[in-house]
Amino acid sequence: MQEKKLASVSGYVFLLIGLACFGVAAFLLVRNYGFLFPSLLSVSGVFILKGILVIYPNEGIAATFFGDYVGTIKETGLRWVNPLYDKTKISLRARNLNGQQLKVNDKMGNPIEIAAVVVWQVSDTARALFDVDNYSNFVQIQSEAAVRFLASSHAYDNMEDEHEIVTLRDNTGQINAFLEQELNERLGQAGVHVMEARISHLAYAPEIAGAMLQRQQATAVVSARKQIVEGAVGMVEMALARLAEKDVVQLDEERKAAMVSNLLVVLCGEKSVNPVVNAGTLYT
Structure with a gap:
C-alpha cells in the first residue's frame, strides 16, 4: 500500500x-x-x-x-x-516514545539494563492505517525488539574484549546511529519515519553491578600503576644518565641497582618516604 x-x-x-x-x-x-x-x-x-x-x-x-x-x-x-x-x-506530528527499562544480555553475556527514547512520525498514511493493525502499538513493540537486538549485538564495554571497537558505553554516537537505522528498517513497513533515537538508560543489572564496579576499580588501579611505573622508570633512567654525563659520582652495578631500587620505592610508593641520612660511605 x-x-x-x-x-x-x-x-x-x-x-x-x-x-x-x-x-x-x-x-x-x-x-x-x-x-x-x-x-x-x-x-x-x-x-x-x-x-x-x-x-x-x-x-x-x-x-x-x-x-x-x-x-x-x-x-x-x-x-x-x-x-x-x-x-x-x-x-503527522512528531511523537516521543519513552521506552521502558529492559533487562538484556549483552554480546558477552552480561545482564544489563537498557532503555531508549525514540522520536517518530507517520510519513505514509496508507501504510500506517492499512498495512499494520495498530501502528502506535507496532512502533512500541518493534522499538523494544530493536533495543534488545542492539544490546545483544554489542558489548557493554571492552573490559572483557580489548579488541571490541564499538561498545554500548563508550560509543554512544555510533550506537544511537545503529539504533536509528535499525528502527527505520523495522518501522518502514508501517509508514513510520524515526527522526531520532537515543539510549536513555544504560547500566549493569543489579545482581552483577557490585562485581563489575570492583572490576572497573581494579582495572583503573592497574592502569594507574602501570603509568606510574613507566614514569618512574623514565625518571630513573634520566637520573642515571645525568649523573654519568656530569661525572658526579662513579657507581658500580651493585650500587646502581640499589639506587634504582630506592628511587622506584620513592617514586612508586603510595605514601611519602621519610629520608634517612647516611653519614658513612656508599659501601658501609
Whole structure:
C-alpha cells in the first residue's frame, strides 16, 4: 500500500451552497410551495455539508470508498470531498516514545539494563492505517525488539574484549546511529519515519553491578600503576644518565641497582618516604 494524494476543493463554497439549500427550503416552506421540493433541498444541503472537512496543520485524512483506498488529503483548512467517502484522521506530528527499562544480555553475556527514547512520525498514511493493525502499538513493540537486538549485538564495554571497537558505553554516537537505522528498517513497513533515537538508560543489572564496579576499580588501579611505573622508570633512567654525563659520582652495578631500587620505592610508593641520612660511605 502506497500513499497517494487525494484532490480536494475549498470547503467555503460548498458551505455556502449547503446553507443556501437550507435557506431556500425554509423559504419555500414558509411560502407554502409544498413539502417535496423543500425536503429535497434539505437532503441536498445535508449531503453537501457532509463532505466538508476541517484539516489542521500536520494532520492528514485518509479516504476510502466502499473499502477501496482512494487517497489522503493533507491540505490544511476547510476542504470538501465526495460525501460518500469514509474518512479517517491521522496525526503527522512528531511523537516521543519513552521506552521502558529492559533487562538484556549483552554480546558477552552480561545482564544489563537498557532503555531508549525514540522520536517518530507517520510519513505514509496508507501504510500506517492499512498495512499494520495498530501502528502506535507496532512502533512500541518493534522499538523494544530493536533495543534488545542492539544490546545483544554489542558489548557493554571492552573490559572483557580489548579488541571490541564499538561498545554500548563508550560509543554512544555510533550506537544511537545503529539504533536509528535499525528502527527505520523495522518501522518502514508501517509508514513510520524515526527522526531520532537515543539510549536513555544504560547500566549493569543489579545482581552483577557490585562485581563489575570492583572490576572497573581494579582495572583503573592497574592502569594507574602501570603509568606510574613507566614514569618512574623514565625518571630513573634520566637520573642515571645525568649523573654519568656530569661525572658526579662513579657507581658500580651493585650500587646502581640499589639506587634504582630506592628511587622506584620513592617514586612508586603510595605514601611519602621519610629520608634517612647516611653519614658513612656508599659501601658501609
